[in-house]
Amino acid sequence: MKIQPDDPEEQPLRTLLQDWRVEAEPAPRFKQEVWRRIDAAESAQEQAQVTPGRLFIGWLDTIFASWRPAVAYVAVLLLLGGGLGLMTGRVQTDATQRQLANLYVQSVDPYQNPASDRP
């Protein structure tokens, strides 16, 4: 129903509407309750998106909250990296040394020299 501004019959209604004041008090802790419900709704949304990866990262977050586990983790990787590098290098070095030793023997023994084995 649209109020017609110039309609004299609606003047009482107009007056009543202008004089109406809301005096109700909001519920106690109204604002806190609203934010609590917003947080709960957001958490529920996040829970629905939890994946094993996120769980794992979350667990790691807990572990690495302190500096000691982080230092231990880096130290272990340094030791592993160095140890593996040394071992792999050693294996490669031994193989190369054997090849060079064979090369020397072939250079001094005609029977092991490829030049004596013509097709």
Added chain:
Amino acid sequence: MKRTLLILLGGLILGGATFCAFYAAEQRATHALNTDGQPELAWLKHEFRLSDAEFERVSGLHEAYLPHCMEMCELIADKRAELDRLLGQSDRMTVEIERVMEESAGLRLRCQKMMLQHFYEVSQAMPPEQGKRYLEWVTDRTFETGFDMPPR
């Protein structure tokens, strides 16, 4: 989460860098041998811990020996080819085959004498301990077949 990922990634990068550093350090000496003009002699110097003067003497002996070795290789190749041809032509022992086999055996003896002479000379150009070790090693690698047929 960012902090955790940073720690994870940083640890992996540091571990990888350490791997590369230790691998490169281990390979450094061998790489130097491989890139030498005569890697087998560079290996000999490294293996038997020769000084520059000792290495120069050993290199000189090696260079002087090489032409004799190549000559022997040619003779061995010719004798092998001759024996292969005769064996391919016959299904029984012949006088020719016997002759060539005897000549092969004689050739092998000549070769072994020549090699041993060279090995003695080289071992004497080295420090006594290393010379002894060299002699044991090289005779083991070259005379291990004894009087068997030459390896193909």
